[in-house]
Amino acid sequence: AQKITQTQPGMFVQEKEAVTLDCTYDTSDPSYGLFWYKQPSSGEMIFLIYQGSYDQQNATEGRYSLNFQKARKSANLVISASQLGDSAMYFCAMREGLGTPLVFGKGTRLSVIA
C-alpha cells in the first residue's frame, strides 16, 4: 500500500492566487513527520516545510503553510500569493520513527500562469 498519496498529477494556478496541493498518508506509527519539498526543473530538492505528528498547530513558513488534519491523515500544502517562480514539482514525504529515510509521494507539477 502506498504510504504517501498525491492525487493531483498537475495543477494550474493564476499568479497571486493561493493554491492547495493535496497529500494523504498512511501510517500506524504514532510518531511521524511530514515534509514538503519543491523540485524545480534543475532537479535540486528544496525543503519547504515540516509538520510533526504531535504538533498542535499547523506549520507555516513564509508563503507556505501546511493544513494538517491528523484524523483524516492529510497534510496539504497551501501556497499563498503564487509567483511564477513557484512553478515546479512538489513532493510530500513522511518519516516514521527514529531516523528512517523519507518516503515520497509521486509529486504534483504546479504551473503558475501570468
Place this chain on the structure above:
Amino acid sequence: DGGITQSPKYLFRKEGQNVTLSCEQNLNHDAMYWYRQDPGQGLRLIYYSQIVNDFQKGDIAEGYSVSREKKESFPLTVTSAQKNPTAFYLCASSIVGTGPYEQYFGPGTRLTVT
C-alpha cells in the same frame, strides 16, 4: 559552505559497464541516502546508511551496491545487473533522530546508459 556534492552532473555509459556515482557531504550528518527518480515519478529509496560501515537496502536495491567507509562519503555503484539504470540519482544526508530533521539533497547525477 556546508552541503552535499555529487559528481558528475551528467554521466554516460555503455550497457554492461559498472559505474560509480560519487556523493560527499560536509554537514557532519550521520545518515546518508540514495534515491532514484524516473521521469514524472517520485523518489524511490535505493540504499541508506545511518553509521559508518553499515548500510541498509531500500525498496529498489537490486543491481546497486554502496559502501560507507567514511562519514562524509557514500558512493553508489550501478552494476550491469541493474536492468534499467537510466535515471536521475539523488544523494541526501540528515541528522539521525525524530523531529524536524529534513534530508538535505545534492544536485543529482543524470545517468544515461545506452
